[in-house]
Amino acid sequence: MSLEKYVMNMPRSVYSGVNSLENLKTVVSGATKVAVFTDRGLLASGLVDLPIAKIKEAGKEVVVFSDLPAEPTYMQAQKLVDEFRVSGADFIVAVGGGSAMDTAKLASLLVTDKYTIKDLLDDPLLAVKTVPTCLVPTTAGTGSEATQNAIVGVPEKELKIGIVNPSMIPDYVILDAEMIRNLPRSIGAATGIDAMAHAIECFTSNKANPFSDTFALEAFDLIINNIERACDDPTAMDAKNKMQIAAFYGGAAIACSGTTAVHALSYPLGGKYHIAHGVSNAILLVPVMEFNEPAIRDRLAVAYDRVVHGEKTCTTVEEKSAWVVRRMGEIVKHLDIPTSLKEFNVSPDDLESLVEAGMQVTRLLVNNMREVTAEDARNIYKQIL
Numbered sequence: 229m230s231l232e233k234y235v236m237n238m239p240r241s242v243y244s245g246v247n248s249l250e251n252l253k254t255v256v257s258g259a260t261k262v263a264v265f266t267d268r269g270l271l272a273s274g275l276v277d278l279p280i281a282k283i284k285e286a287g288k289e290v291v292v293f294s295d296l297p298a299e300p301t302y303m304q305a306q307k308l309v310d311e312f313r314v315s316g317a318d319f320i321v322a323v324g325g326g327s328a329m330d331t332a333k334l335a336s337l338l339v340t341d342k343y344t345i346k347d348l349l350d351d352p353l354l355a356v357k358t359v360p361t362c363l364v365p366t367t368a369g370t371g372s373e374a375t376q377n378a379i380v381g382v383p384e385k386e387l388k389i390g391i392v393n394p395s396m397i398p399d400y401v402i403l404d405a406e407m408i409r410n411l412p413r414s415i416g417a418a419t420g421i422d423a424m425a426h427a428i429e430c431f432t433s434n435k436a437n438p439f440s441d442t443f444a445l446e447a448f449d450l451i452i453n454n455i456e457r458a459c460d461d462p463t464a465m466d467a468k469n470k471m472q473i474a475a476f477y478g479g480a481a482i483a484c485s486g487t488t489a490v491h492a493l494s495y496p497l498g499g500k501y502h503i504a505h506g507v508s509n510a511i512l513l514v515p516v517m518e519f520n521e522p523a524i525r526d527r528l529a530v531a532y533d534r535v536v537h538g539e540k541t542c543t544t545v546e547e548k549s550a551w552v553v554r555r556m557g558e559i560v561k562h563l564d565i566p567t568s569l570k571e572f573n574v575s576p577d578d579l580e581s582l583v584e585a586g587m588q589v590t591r592l593l594v595n596n597m598r599e600v601t602a603e604d605a606r607n608i609y610k611q612i613l
Contacts, residue, residue: 234435234437234438234439234440234484235439235484236439236480236483236484237376237394237397237483237484238374238397238480238483239373239374239397239398239399239400239401240399240400241255241399241400241401242400242401242402242403242476243400243401243402243403243404244402244403244404244469244472244473244476245469247404248402248403248404249278249279249282249364249402249404249406249407250282251402252279252282252283252286252321252362252364252402253282253283253285253286254286255321255362255400255402256283256286256288256319256321256362257286258319259288259317259318259319259360260288260289260318261288261289261290261291261315261316261317261318261319262283262288262289262290262291262317262319262320262321263290263291263292263293263312263315263317263319263320263321263335264276264279264280264283264290264291264292264293264321264322264323265293265294265296265308265312265320265321265322265323265324265328265329265331265332265335266292266293266294266296266322266323266324266328267294267296267297267298267324267325267327267328268294268295268296270294270323270324270328270366271292271294275323275366275407275410276292276294276323278406279321279323279364280292283321288319291315291317293308293311293312293315295307295308295311296308296327296328296331297327298325298327298504299327299381299388299498299502299504299505300327300331300380300381301380301381301382301383302345302346302349302380302381302382302389304381305330305331305334305345305380306344306345306346308331308335309331309334309335309338309345312335312338312339313335313338313339317359318359319359319360319361319362320332320335320336320359320360320361320362321361321362321363321364322361322362322363322364323364323366323407324364324365324366325365325366325367325369325370325372325415325419326367326369326370326372326379326505329363329365329370329372329373329398330372330377330378330379330380331378332361332363333361333363333372333378333396333398334348334378334380334391334396335359336357336358336359336360336361336395336396337355337356337357337358337393337395337396338355339358339359340358342354343355345380345391348391348393349380349382349389349391352391352392352393353393355393355395356395357395357396360399360400361398361399361400362398362399362400362401362402363398363400363401363402364401364402364404364407365401365403365407365408365472365475365476366407366408366411367408367411367415367416367419367475368408368411368416368419368420368423368458368468368471368472368474368475369418369419369420369421369422369423369475369506370419370422370423370475370479370505371422371423371426371475371476371477371478371479371480371481371482372479373398373401373403373475373476373479374397374398374401374476374477374478374479374480374482374483375396375397375479375480375482375483376392376393376394376395376396376397376483377390377391377392377396377482378390378391378396379391379505381498381499382499383499385499385585385588386496386499386500386581386585387495387496387499387500387585387588387589388495388498388499388505389495390591392591397483401476403469403472403473403476404472405465405468405469405472408468408471408472409462409465409468410462411468413459413460413563414564416458416459416471417455417459417506417510417563417564417565418504418505418506418507418510418565419475419506420451420455420458420459420471420475420506420563421455421506421507421509421510421513421559421560421563421565422505422506422509422510423447423451423471423474423475423478424448424451424452424455424478424513424556424559425487425490425491425509425510425513426444426447426475426478426479426481426482426487427444427445427447427448427451427474427477427478427481428444428448428517428528428531428552428556429486429487429488429490429491429595430443430444430478430481430482430485430486430487431444431445431448431481431485431527431531432488432520432524432527432528432597433485433486433487433488433595433596433597434486434488434594434595434596434597435484435485435486435595436485436527437484437485439484439485440480440481440484440485443477443478443480443481443484444477444478444481444485445530445531445534446474446477447474447475447477447478447481448474448531448534448535449534449535450470450471450473450474450477451471451474451478452535452555452559453535453537454467454470454471454474455467455471455559455563456559456562456563458470458471459563485595486591486592486595487592487595488516488520488592488593488595488596488597489516489519489520489592489593489596489600489608490509490512490513490516490517491509491589491592492586492589492591492592492593492596492600493512493516493582493586493589493600493605493608493609494508494509494511494512495585495586495589496581496582496585496586497511497512497569497572497574497582499585500578500581500582500585501569501572501573501574503569503572506565507565507566510560510565510566510567511565511566511567511568511569511612512608512612513556513557513560514553514556514557514560514567515608515611515612516608517553517556518553519598519600519604519607519608520596520597520598521549521550521553522598523597523598524549524597524598525545525546525549526545526549528548528549528552528553529545529548529549529552531552532548532549532551532552533548535552536551567612568612568613569612569613570613574613576613579606579609579610579613580606582605582609583602583605583606583609586605586609587600587602587605
């Protein structure tokens, strides 16, 4: 363990299992007007209708905020927050993926004109929560429902940047597999790989500790053994439920540990090229893990022992470590996620700007057990160009 002291911040209540959305009525019972944060696509799909119905059954007024693009910039998130500020809502329910949940968490801090999201990019601890939140994820991946992080695009830096403040830990979380029953395979795959990255990165982080290890290992086990079936079989509700729980556990691991170079080097891909977060992590997952392997071999061997439930054919630490990295690559391939940047029109001429941007993400690079130099980052990016 690298840390001698560690802390775990958790949501007040987490509901899961069959019909867990029914608990929303109790959760909002003390509110007068509930703001629902989501996005246009989810709203049009009808997926938000059920949570809204539950809120109305509780006798509460509802106002919906859905003018939110995928992977929003801080200015786009601020626009929604500004609309929320004048709405008079005293409770926030987020229904969606990471973007909707992160924006909702930011809104819970920003019923004030003392600071904006831009101010929080420089000093995230300025903010204090003033509105309670309940997060209802519609993917099994981001783990935002368990973290104190909110990720926004910063166009002037061509980066995504994480705002981290303990006040953003949600008050309530509802994990209802019905919300991901009809999740498109491509989205389930990308968000699921994001959760897998959270789990293995937090377990192999310089900030790993007994709290994070407990959640990261269980998340990794659940994902390795359920992600393919959850994505391939629309009727596999048990696997989908396990993926939702795993994504939450991955977020819990982030909350008390931290991701590493996979996420650090993926941020420029989202910030500059608007590649979906899960996809950019999937592209970088194996190259970074192969780079890290000499420094994290013992940890990967522990992960092998945890996730392989049948006959364990690997006996040495080296064999176990190699198996884990190889298995992650097999899953990415099985789920038809790109493994290079070619189809995203990223030019080799952009290599140096990628390296420069990636090396700015020191918040995460310091967590990597093997030091990443600019030359190392350059070599990793070369592998995926």
